[in-house]
Amino acid sequence: MKIFSAQQIYNADKFTIEKQQITSDVLMEQAATKLFEWIHARLRGTQVNIKLFCGIGNNGGDGIALARLLHEHGYSIQVHVVNYSEKRSKDFLLNLERIKENKIWPDFINEDSDLPEISPNDIVVDAIFGIGLNRTPDKWVGRLIQHINASQAFVLAVDIPSGLPMDRSPWNTYYVIEASYVLSFQVPKLVFFLPETGVYVNQWELLDIGLDAEILEKTDAAYELVGRQEILPLYRPRLKFSHKGTYGHSMIIGGSYGKIGAVQLASNACLTTGSGLVTAFVPKCGYQSLQTSVPEVMVLTDEDERNISKITLPFVPDVIGIGMGIGTEEKTAKAFGNLLKEMKAPMVIDADALNILAKNPKMLKDIPEKSILTPHPKELERLIGAWEDDFDKLEKAKTFAKEHEVILVIKGAHTIILYNGKGYVNTTGNPGMATAGSGDVLTGIITGLVAQGYEPLYATIFGVYLHGLAGDIFASQQGYEAVKASEISTMIGRGFMDILSPPEVVEDREKG
Structure with missing residues (x-):
C-alpha cells in the first residue's frame, strides 16, 4: 500500500475531480459520509455528546459536513469553529451555510474566547488542521489543543491529528492532538509510523473516499506500507522434487x-x-x-x-x-x-x-x-x-x-x-x-x-x-x-x- 506525500494527495484530489467531473464539494461530502458511517456503525444512535472542533480550511469543512450528517441522524452535537485565520476555504464556507440552514449554530472560538468545557464522557472530533499545515499553531490554538488532550475524552481525528505536519517533526510537541483514533483518507501517512510522530496516533484506519483508482495506481510513492497483501506474492513455494x-x-x-x-x-x-x-x-x-x-x-x-x-x-x-x-x-x-x-x-x-x-x-x-x-x-x-x-x-x-x-x-x-x-x-x-x-x-x-x-x-x-x-x-x-x-x-x-x-x-x- 502506497504512502503518499501531501502534494501527491492534493494531486490525486484534483485528478479525481477532473476525471469524474465532480466538484471538490462532492469529494468533501464523500469523505464526510464515510466518517459518519464509521461513527454510526459503532454508536448506532447511542446518546453521547459529540463535540466537533473544526478549523476554517478543508479539514474543518469535513468536520462541518460530518456535524450536519450526525445532526440529521439524531446525535447530540456541539460544533466549535476554531477561528485561527481570516482566510476560509470555499468548501468550508459552503458547508457552514448548510449547517446553519439546519438550525445548527456553531460556537466560534477566537483568541480571547474561554475554552469550552469537555467531559471525559464526551467524544471529541478533531478537524482543526489537515495535511496542509505548514507552521506551528498559534499559542491560543495550542492551548485549545492542550485542553482537548487533558480532557480524557475519546478523541477522533479527521485524516491526521491537528498540529502534526506531514513532512517533518512537530514544531511544538505540546501543540499536537493526541488522537485516540485517526480516520485517515484513502492512504496512510508516513508520520503514523515514525517514533517522534507516531506517538500522537494510538490507532488508525483508512477510509476509501473515492479517489480515482488510476491516479492511485500510476503515482510512484517514496514509501510503501507492507502488510500481508504485499508479502504473499513474494513467497516462493517449495518444489516437490527438491533436496x-x-x-x-x-x-x-x-x-x-x-x-x-x-x-x-x-x-x-x-x-x-x-x-x-x-x-x-x-x-x-x-x-x-x-x-x-x-x-x-x-x-x-x-x-x-x-x-x-x-x-x-x-x-x-x-x-x-x-x-x-x-x-x-x-x-x-x-x-x-x-x-x-x-x-x-x-x-x-x-x-x-x-x-x-x-x-x-x-x-x-x-x-x-x-x-x-x-x-x-x-x-x-x-x-x-x-x-x-x-x-x-x-x-x-x-x-x-x-x-x-x-x-x-x-x-x-x-x-x-x-x-x-x-x-x-x-x-x-x-x-x-x-x-x-x-x-x-x-x-x-x-x-x-x-x-x-x-x-x-x-x-x-x-x-x-x-x-x-x-x-x-x-x-x-x-x-x-x-x-x-x-x-x-x-x-x-x-x-x-x-x-x-x-x-x-x-x-x-x-x-x-
Whole structure:
C-alpha cells in the first residue's frame, strides 16, 4: 500500500475531480459520509455528546459536513469553529451555510474566547488542521489543543491529528492532538509510523473516499506500507522434487567468549526459515554448545579460543550472516575486513560487524552489492552520523544505502527498509520484541531467505514481516513481557502458515 506525500494527495484530489467531473464539494461530502458511517456503525444512535472542533480550511469543512450528517441522524452535537485565520476555504464556507440552514449554530472560538468545557464522557472530533499545515499553531490554538488532550475524552481525528505536519517533526510537541483514533483518507501517512510522530496516533484506519483508482495506481510513492497483501506474492513455494541443496547453504559467522548464544539464535532461525544447510563459524569456545544446542547446524571453528581472528571457509556459501556476538577486537575487525575482500556472496551484516564498519569506514567499499545491514538505532547513528529528527534520519539513511548499494534495515516499532531511494514500512511486531537476541533471530531469518533464492530486497521485506509476525503470534499467547528471542523462532512456522492461510482463517485465529 502506497504512502503518499501531501502534494501527491492534493494531486490525486484534483485528478479525481477532473476525471469524474465532480466538484471538490462532492469529494468533501464523500469523505464526510464515510466518517459518519464509521461513527454510526459503532454508536448506532447511542446518546453521547459529540463535540466537533473544526478549523476554517478543508479539514474543518469535513468536520462541518460530518456535524450536519450526525445532526440529521439524531446525535447530540456541539460544533466549535476554531477561528485561527481570516482566510476560509470555499468548501468550508459552503458547508457552514448548510449547517446553519439546519438550525445548527456553531460556537466560534477566537483568541480571547474561554475554552469550552469537555467531559471525559464526551467524544471529541478533531478537524482543526489537515495535511496542509505548514507552521506551528498559534499559542491560543495550542492551548485549545492542550485542553482537548487533558480532557480524557475519546478523541477522533479527521485524516491526521491537528498540529502534526506531514513532512517533518512537530514544531511544538505540546501543540499536537493526541488522537485516540485517526480516520485517515484513502492512504496512510508516513508520520503514523515514525517514533517522534507516531506517538500522537494510538490507532488508525483508512477510509476509501473515492479517489480515482488510476491516479492511485500510476503515482510512484517514496514509501510503501507492507502488510500481508504485499508479502504473499513474494513467497516462493517449495518444489516437490527438491533436496537440501535446492534451498541453499548459509554461513553464520559470529560469537565470542560468553556470546555464543547469539550465533545459536541466528543459526536456529536460519534453519527454521528454510535454509537447506547452515554452517556456523565460531571461536573454539563455541564448538560444544553449538553442536549440542542446534544439532542440525554444522560447525567450523577459528583457531582462537575466545574470539574470531581468522575466517577460513572451505566452501563458498550462498549467503553469509555475520556480526552477532562477534565483538570488535582488532584481530576480529581485520578478519572481517579480509572476508569482505575475498567473498562476494551477499551478506546480512548485524551487531558488532556494523560497529566494525563504523570504526573502519574504508571497509564499506568492499561490502558485496545488495548486502543487507540491520542496525538498531545506536548502530545506525554510528554508521550515518547523528540526525536532527526522524525525517533527517531517513534522508541520511537513504543517502548511505544508495551510496554503498546496500539494503538498510532501520529497526524499530515500524521497521523501515531502505533501498535505492525507496522505503518499505513494516506493519508487524510488538513491544515485547524489544528483548535481547531478537535482532539475531532477524538476521538468521533474512539469511535463510536469501539462501533459498529470494532476491535480497524481497528477502529483507519478507524476513522483517515474518520476524514481527512470529513475535506477534507468541505475544498473543503469552503476553509482551514473556517474549524471548528463542520463542520468536518457535513461531516462524506459524508465521508462514498465517501468511499462506486464507484471510478469513487468519481473522478467526486472531479472534481466538
